[in-house]
Amino acid sequence: MRWVGCQVCDGVVEEPEVPDGGSAVCGRCGALLFRRRRRTVEITFALMVAAAILFAVANAYPFLAFEMQGQVTHTTLGSGVQALWEQGSRAVAGLVLFTTILSPASEILLLLYVLAPLHFGAPAPGAVVAMRWVSRLKPWSMMEVFLIGILVAVVKLADMAEIVPGVALWAFAVLIPILAGAAAFLDTELVWRRLGEPA
Ligand SMILES: [Zn+2]
Known part of the structure; x- marks a missing residue:
């Protein structure tokens, strides 16, 4: 049995069973306790598939092309990190690598790993650990700061x-709102419940 607290009247009530798309109200004061989003797993999963493709494009193609005195230089995310490293800014290079490549990539892959099997029924092995890492990595994904x-x-x-904007820049520009949308749409409470863990 699980209990939920009412934020309006401070009452603690037994958590009612609520179907996806439904909401629970406090039995004492009638205030809204929580809402279960409809199809949260399916929609977030679809958004994460789109995010994975855009992320691959953002890393594979040039960000910007500079043309200076007839010379054209293409910059990719990776080459930017490499240039920082070679110029001696190793800490910054490491931080950029972690916050704009490793952390978002892990977050996208882990969420896909958790959500895809949930969508088809049973949770994947290790899904609980993967989901914990998703919330641990979240504060470290800073692609929007980079943009x-x-x-x-x-x-x-x-x-x-x-300066010519590259394909990766557009991919990034679309990726950021998609990730923000997925974060807003994902009902983590519901995912934890489907994984059989208390949130
Ligand atoms: Zn209440």
């Missing part, structure tokens, strides 16, 4: 060089 940094740099460099 803003890129845009600031582009504005500053615009006078010095011809």
